[in-house]
Amino acid sequence: MLKSPYDTDCITWSPQGRLFQIEYAMEAIKQGSLCVGLKSNDYAILATLNRAPSKLAEYQQKLYEIDEHIGLCFSGLTADGRLICKYLRTEALNYKYTHGTNINPQRLVGKLSDKAQIKTQRHSKRPYGVGCLVIGLDENGPHVYETSPDANFYEYYAVAIGARCQSAKTYLEKNYETFSNLSKDELIIHAVKAVKSSAQSDVELNGRSVSVAIVGRDTPFKFLTSDEIEATLSQLSQAMEVEV
Amino acid sequence: MSRFNPYNDNGGTVVAVAQGSRVVIGGDTRISNGYNILSRNYNKVTQLTSTTFIATSGQVTDAQTLHKLLLAKVALYKHQHGNEPSLRALSKLLCVTLYSRRFFPYYTFNLLCGVDDDGQGKVFGYDAIGSFDELKYGAQGSGQQLSMSILDNQMKGTNRTDSYSFNSDPVGLVKDVFNAVAERDIYTGDHVLIWDVSPQGINQSTFRLRSD
Numbered sequence: 167m168l169k170s171p172y173d174t175d176c177i178t179w180s181p182q183g184r185l186f187q188i189e190y191a192m193e194a195i196k197q198g199s200l201c202v203g204l205k206s207n208d209y210a211i212l213a214t215l216n217r218a219p220s221k222l223a224e225y226q227q228k229l230y231e232i233d234e235h236i237g238l239c240f241s242g243l244t245a246d247g248r249l250i251c252k253y254l255r256t257e258a259l260n261y262k263y264t265h266g267t268n269i270n271p272q273r274l275v276g277k278l279s280d281k282a283q284i285k286t287q288r289h290s291k292r293p294y295g296v297g298c299l300v301i302g303l304d305e306n307g308p309h310v311y312e313t314s315p316d317a318n319f320y321e322y323y324a325v326a327i328g329a330r331c332q333s334a335k336t337y338l339e340k341n342y343e344t345f346s347n348l349s350k351d352e353l354i355i356h357a358v359k360a361v362k363s364s365a366q367s368d369v370e371l372n373g374r375s376v377s378v379a380i381v382g383r384d385t386p387f388k389f390l391t392s393d394e395i396e397a398t399l400s401q402l403s404q405a406m407e408v409e410v
Numbered sequence: 411m412s413r414f415n416p417y418n419d420n421g422g423t424v425v426a427v428a429q430g431s432r433v434v435i436g437g438d439t440r441i442s443n444g445y446n447i448l449s450r451n452y453n454k455v456t457q458l459t460s461t462t463f464i465a466t467s468g469q470v471t472d473a474q475t476l477h478k479l480l481l482a483k484v485a486l487y488k489h490q491h492g493n494e495p496s497l498r499a500l501s502k503l504l505c506v507t508l509y510s511r512r513f514f515p516y517y518t519f520n521l522l523c524g525v526d527d528d529g530q531g532k533v534f535g536y537d538a539i540g541s542f543d544e545l546k547y548g549a550q551g552s553g554q555q556l557s558m559s560i561l562d563n564q565m566k567g568t569n570r571t572d573s574y575s576f577n578s579d580p581v582g583l584v585k586d587v588f589n590a591v592a593e594r595d596i597y598t599g600d601h602v603l604i605w606d607v608s609p610q611g612i613n614q615s616t617f618r619l620r621s622d
Binding site: 255259260262 | 479
């Protein structure tokens with residue numbers, strides 16, 4: 167994006183009716199590493215490609231539990247993401263304390279978007295620098311949501327955000343119609359394949375650089391262990407060798 | 411004219427006995443209000459983590475609120491630390507939670523019990539404003555005095571002239587204690603819910619008491 171004369175703050179419109187600060191915030195997500203979300207009739211899965219600042223460093227976690235029925239991952243400014251995670255956890259816990267039941271995931275995502283909207287209409291605040299993918303379970307089944315700095319949220323069958331997400335999106339567009347009745351393991355394979363399709367050849371894919379989490383009607387939110395992820399990755403690379 | 415009294419004792423007794431890596435927790439299921447019985451099937455014990463329980467006597471509404479609050483604090487701890495709090499950590503947490511209401515206390519008399527990080531079964535006894543101590547066995551509630559007399563006699567060998575040490579089943583002891591208390595305490599009776607907690611697992615059972 168090129169610089170524009172109307173982009174100094176969030177409260178200035180451009181003549182074309184755009185708020186550039188918000189659009190620049192959306193660019194921040196494209197700098198973040200990949201997040202993938204998808205669902206079937208019974209499960210919703212999040213998968214992320216984690217980054218490490220250097221070879222000496224640990225991979226940074228981007229996938230978090232919000233409640234036993236909701237999970238979150240984000241692309242962009244990780245500090246903003248962690249604060250959002252803290253907020254969502256607090257809101258979900260307060261709801262559970264007051265009402266004795268789990269909060270509806272769409273309501274929770276809506277609360278986050280309402281908070282994000284405030285930051286788009288104050289001269290003293292900046293928009294969030296993250297896009298979040300949220301998976302959640304309610305009485306109708308699993309759901310996948312995306313939130314963004316423009317304070318919108320959308321529901322998806324399958325979605326990918328972050329760097330080089332177009333390859334993952336293309337893979338998901340080709341395959342999402344078959345997702346509805348897949349088993350848990352088949353769905354996980356699709357999620358990992360989507361992550362693989364976006365990863366550059368020099369990126370090492372292993373149980374620590376890839377995170378996967380699942381929630382379902384009979385499954386409270388849980389992470390896949392790094393052993394389980396490595397098993398799926400090696401299963402995929404064996405299959406690809408056979409195809410070649 | 412009498413002023414509104416926010417406190418009300420709903421009666422009942424809770425007992426806990428620790429032995430080795432095992433702890434047995436019992437709570438009767440009666441709620442009373444004066445001479446009236448409000449319920450014969452009320453559970454006074456809440457499981458906080460996979461190895462810790464809180465058993466509370468006193469005012470039911472304060473006990474319910476306290477248990478709910480602790481469950482929320484445990485959930486927050488699990489989010490922040492990635493694992494469950496230890497019994498030791500929870501013992502301090504309950505203390506500061508109770509003391510935070512020093513000037514309008516929770517009318518609750520608590521026993522916090524479970525298996526700690528070191529694999530030992532432990533019981534912590536509290537007063538209403540958070541003072542606590544680690545115990546080998548404890549009782550709270552309307553049958554506290556009756557229970558503690560029996561527990562001291564059986565676990566420590568007080569008020570007996572023979573040399574004695576306790577070497578039988580703590581679940582049997584808890585049942586005997588409740589039977590004795592139900593005979594003489596009008597606020598204790600109906601049923602006892604018993605949890606037998608050890609590193610091998612948790613065994614829950616129900617035991618009938620006199621209903622008069």
